[in-house]
Amino acid sequence: xxxxxxxxxxxxxxxxxxxxxxxxxxxxxxxxxxxxxxxxxxxxxxxxxxxxxxxxxxxxxxxxxxxxxxxxxxxxxxxxxxxxxxxxxxxxxxxxxxxxxxxxxxxxxxxxxxxxxxxxxxxxxxxxxxxxxxxxxxxxxxxxxxxxxxxxxxxxxxxxxxxxxxxxxxxxxxxx
Numbered sequence: 001x002x003x004x005x006x007x008x009x010x011x012x013x014x015x016x017x018x019x020x021x022x023x024x025x026x027x028x029x030x031x032x033x034x035x036x037x038x039x040x041x042x043x044x045x046x047x048x049x050x051x052x053x054x055x056x057x058x059x060x061x062x063x064x065x066x067x068x069x070x071x072x073x074x075x076x077x078x079x080x081x082x083x084x085x086x087x088x089x090x091x092x093x094x095x096x097x098x099x100x101x102x103x104x105x106x107x108x109x110x111x112x113x114x115x116x117x118x119x120x121x122x123x124x125x126x127x128x129x130x131x132x133x134x135x136x137x138x139x140x141x142x143x144x145x146x147x148x149x150x151x152x153x154x155x156x157x158x159x160x161x162x163x164x165x166x167x168x169x170x171x172x173x174x175x176x
Contacts, residue, residue, distance in 0.1 A: 007173060009148040011166070013037060014125055017149055028141040031134060035153060038126040039091025040069070043099050046084050046116040051109050055083075067094055067102045082115070091121065125153035148173055 010017045018033035057075040067089060074084040087103050094102070096119065104111050135154055142149065148169035155161045 007146045007148070009150060009169065011150045011162075013123065013151065014153055017151070021147075025141070025147070028138065031138050031141060032149070035131075035134070036126040036128075037123045040122050040124050041089045041091050041094075041099065042086050042120045042122065043089065043096075043103055044084065044086040044118045044120070045103060045114045046082050047107070047109060047113055048115060049079070049081060049083055051113040052083050052107065054108055061106070066106075067098070068106070071106065124157055125151075127153065127157065142172075146173065 010020055012020065014032050014035035015037060018029045021029045021032070057078070058073055059076065060070060060072040062070050069088045069090065071085055071087045073086075085103070085107065087099070087106070089099055089102075100111055100114075100117070104114075138149070150162065150166045150169050152158060152161045152165075154165040
């Protein structure tokens with residue numbers, strides 16, 4: 001089906017945005033199409049606070065030369081009974097048992113102390129060095145047009161990024 005509108009906003013991953021761009025925007029399509037994606041395997045666990053007395057509250061970890069990329073904690077929402085953690089691993093590199101072993105070693109616990117666990121696989125934008133310059137080129141290609149593009153791949157990879165970018169695109173198109 002063909003849909004017509006005065007303005008269009010794409011709020012999708014970069015590969016989807018590149019595929020959806022209309023004819024005449026080949027430069028923009030090439031810029032956005034160059035942003036890769038990575039498969040991320042997330043292991044989320046719940047552990048009783050009694051098993052983690054040795055570990056101070058923390059927001060997260062960024063690993064250096066380890067099997068996982070990062071870990072985020074839900075310690076910002078204290079709970080009297082449980083603590084939760086989400087470990088992000090590169091896709092397809094470790095089996096489930098090896099991931100769980102790495103999680104336990106990072107937290108200093110045994111696998112029997114985990115009270116709940118969920119695994120999820122996602123595709124996320126893979127931002128690289130020079131990304132800010134690429135975003136400036138994308139913004140230049142969008143300038144003066146009626147197309148807005150938003151998502152979590154403009155400033156970083158976060159919900160806050162979605163909000164910031166969406167507000168910037170609103171201001172660009174409608175605040176003037």
